[in-house]
Amino acid sequence: MGEAIVSLRGVLKHYTRGKQTVEVLESLDLDIARGDFLALMGPSGSGKTTLLNLIGGLDRPSAGSVSVAGERIDQLSSGQLAQWRARHIGFVFQFYNLMPMLNAERNVELPLLLTRLPAADRLRRVRVALEIVGLAERGGHKPSELSGGQAQRVAIARALVADPTLLVCDEPTGDLDRKTADEILHLLQTLNREYGKTIVMVTHDPKAAEFATHQLHMDKGRIGTGEPL
Amino acid sequence: MKYFPLIWSALWRKKPRTIYTMLSIVVAFLLFGMLQAVAVGMSKSFEISGADRLFTAGKFSFTEILPLGYYSRIKSTPGVQLVSHASWFGGVYQDERNMFPQLAVDHETYLEMYDEFIVDEAARKEWARNKTGALVGKGLAQKFGWKVGDRIPIQASIWPKRDGRNDWEFDIVGLLDGKDENAKAQAEVLLFRFDYFDEARQFGQGYVGWYLEKVSDPAQAGSVAAAIDRQFANSPKETRTDSEKAFNQAFMKQLGDIQLIIQSILGAVFFTLLFLTGNTMMQSVRERIPELAVLKTIGFSDRSVLALVLSESLLLCVIAALAGLGIATFLMPGLAAKMPGLYMPPEVWAMGLGVAGLLAFIVGFPPAWRAMRLDIVHALSAR
Ligand SMILES: Nc1ncnc2c1ncn2[C@@H]1O[C@H](COP(=O)(O)OP(=O)(O)OP(=O)(O)O)[C@@H](O)[C@H]1O
Ligand SMILES: [Mg+2]
Numbered sequence: 102m103g104e105a106i107v108s109l110r111g112v113l114k115h116y117t118r119g120k121q122t123v124e125v126l127e128s129l130d131l132d133i134a135r136g137d138f139l140a141l142m143g144p145s146g147s148g149k150t151t152l153l154n155l156i157g158g159l160d161r162p163s164a165g166s167v168s169v170a171g172e173r174i175d176q177l178s179s180g181q182l183a184q185w186r187a188r189h190i191g192f193v194f195q196f197y198n199l200m201p202m203l204n205a206e207r208n209v210e211l212p213l214l215l216t217r218l219p220a221a222d223r224l225r226r227v228r229v230a231l232e233i234v235g236l237a238e239r240g241g242h243k244p245s246e247l248s249g250g251q252a253q254r255v256a257i258a259r260a261l262v263a264d265p266t267l268l269v270c271d272e273p274t275g276d277l278d279r280k281t282a283d284e285i286l287h288l289l290q291t292l293n294r295e296y297g298k299t300i301v302m303v304t305h306d307p308k309a310a311e312f313a314t315h316q317l318h319m320d321k322g323r324i325g326t327g328e329p330l
Numbered sequence: 331m332k333y334f335p336l337i338w339s340a341l342w343r344k345k346p347r348t349i350y351t352m353l354s355i356v357v358a359f360l361l362f363g364m365l366q367a368v369a370v371g372m373s374k375s376f377e378i379s380g381a382d383r384l385f386t387a388g389k390f391s392f393t394e395i396l397p398l399g400y401y402s403r404i405k406s407t408p409g410v411q412l413v414s415h416a417s418w419f420g421g422v423y424q425d426e427r428n429m430f431p432q433l434a435v436d437h438e439t440y441l442e443m444y445d446e447f448i449v450d451e452a453a454r455k456e457w458a459r460n461k462t463g464a465l466v467g468k469g470l471a472q473k474f475g476w477k478v479g480d481r482i483p484i485q486a487s488i489w490p491k492r493d494g495r496n497d498w499e500f501d502i503v504g505l506l507d508g509k510d511e512n513a514k515a516q517a518e519v520l521l522f523r524f525d526y527f528d529e530a531r532q533f534g535q536g537y538v539g540w541y542l543e544k545v546s547d548p549a550q551a552g553s554v555a556a557a558i559d560r561q562f563a564n565s566p567k568e569t570r571t572d573s574e575k576a577f578n579q580a581f582m583k584q585l586g587d588i589q590l591i592i593q594s595i596l597g598a599v600f601f602t603l604l605f606l607t608g609n610t611m612m613q614s615v616r617e618r619i620p621e622l623a624v625l626k627t628i629g630f631s632d633r634s635v636l637a638l639v640l641s642e643s644l645l646l647c648v649i650a651a652l653a654g655l656g657i658a659t660f661l662m663p664g665l666a667a668k669m670p671g672l673y674m675p676p677e678v679w680a681m682g683l684g685v686a687g688l689l690a691f692i693v694g695f696p697p698a699w700r701a702m703r704l705d706i707v708h709a710l711s712a713r
Pocket of ligand 2: 150
């Protein structure tokens with residue numbers, strides 16, 4: 102394994118509902134190497150999304166340390182985390198989560214609004230990102246005018262556009278048919294192989310997991326053995 | 331400004347609702363603009379009178395008339411520099427709806443008393459020469475198409491002529507203008523000569539409506555006013571002298587506190603608007619919880635999400651307020667035809683925009699706060 106870009110040590114996560122405490126993750130250790138494409142599998146409720154949220158800086162662990170690109174993100178305040186996410190993480194969700202009122206270009210531009218780039222540079226980078234996902238022609242379309250696969254490509258372009266350290270995908274093909282899903286997975290694979298993007302992807306689908314370079318299985322908040330391809 | 335498309339698109343997410351809300355705000359500000367213009371116009375016309383100008387009327391009622399003989403006695407009161415007088419004519423030009431004041435005034439002193447009026451030299455000369463001459467406000471002349479040299483008929487409703495007929499005629503000898511907006515409003519009258527009036531009327535000879543005095547030292551206005559009234563104490567026609575401003579304010583009280591009425595109407599309108607707009611904003615944010623969560627996921631800070639929602643509220647309120655005030659300003663000339671001198675003062679625009687900003691903040695803050703406090707993990711898993 103090469104240089105670890107994500108490193109979790111003794112991570113614990115529990116939620117409190119009233120007096121009840123739900124242990125979701127239990128003393129979890131995990132390293133993800135730079136340039137890896139990791140598929141995270143496991144039954145529903147096993148804590149995949151919870152783990153992904155910790156890696157992506159959306160949530161903080163109850164105990165333990167989370168380092169990404171050499172930074173201890175479990176110690177950042179929520180304001181610092183927001184800034185950190187803008188620089189380091191691209192998110193892709195199952196339901197695309199695009200802004201319905203903005204066209205594809207404006208959606209992809211969103212992360213760049215948080216940078217100091219002037220408008221012309223932003224547009225250039227948006228066009229490049231749309232080109233990479235194969236939607237150069239669809240920049241002016243609203244999400245409602247796109248198919249599910251196209252909407253997910255726009256979401257991937259949005260995740261890519263600010264050139265993040267890490268792509269974090271939660272069931273990116275969960276809402277797509279086999280063929281479209283395979284296209285999206287090919288796209289992610291290309292991003293990983295040709296652009297060297299590190300990707301962490303949660304999926305229920307063993308076929309989808311085959312596109313990854315590594316697989317991890319989670320069960321009841323614990324990580325099982327990784328089964329290499 | 332790079333956030334503008336984001337804010338703008340959020341505003342129009344539900345078009346019919348936004349349009350409906352906007353229309354309500356437009357109407358409220360239209361009403362605001364019109365009523366405030368009237369309110370400001372009224373309070374201004376009462377501010378204009380110099381503090382050095384006193385006003386003497388009958389002690390018990392403004393409608394009591396006073397003997398002409400008081401003129402010289404007032405004039406000789408220490409501290410009085412200039413005296414003039416005026417009488418209410420209350421006539422009608424062509425149609426009852428054409429309402430504007432006509433005053434029979436002492437033409438030798440009246441323009442000196444109201445030195446905020448602008449009258450050209452030729453008109454002054456002609457007025458001095460022509461006993462039936464009259465000066466008319468510029469706006470009135472424009473409205474009725476009068477020109478200098480025209481002879482216009484006015485139907486008396488109080489003062490018939492000696493022959494019992496009501497049709498008076500005046501020769502327009504000049505136009506009245508004001509040095510500022512307030513004086514312009516005050517100049518929308520018809521002034522004609524008292525000597526003609528007194529000679530031609532059937533009754534009331536030797537009496538005037540009210541006296542006006544200019545004092546040499548404004549600081550002494552109070553004691554001069556008291557001295558004037560003392561002269562006529564215990565006479566059959568006692569007087570009451572006030573600064574013109576105080577008189578006008580008292581007059582306002584008699585009319586009912588129109589200002590208060592206007593403010594209460596507007597208060598009720600905006601109170602309702604608060605709920606309506608507040609509800610729209612709240613609903614709009616509630617529907618967008620997942621979208622707002624995504625913005626935060628991307629890295630928008632809590633505070634910038636708060637700012638986005640507040641900006642949206644501000645945009646909604648300010649656009650609608652501008653439209654409402656714009657329409658009010660646009661309609662004002664039409665209204666001014668019925669109420670000469672009415673115009674849209676810049677301070678009503680300023681006030682309106684202030685109110686719009688306040689409204690935006692009050693209705694925008696609760697949803698903006700909610701958006702700011704939004705927990706990403708929660709909002710995303712709620713799908
Ligand atoms: N905000 C929360 N409050 C309380 N419990 C939570 C919360 N979020 C998740 N959980 C619980 O944590 C456990 C793991 O949830 P998580 O969403 O990580 O599972 P998952 O592996 O992503 O499942 P799925 O495949 O269905 O998406 C579940 O039992 C869930 O009920
Ligand atoms: Mg999940």
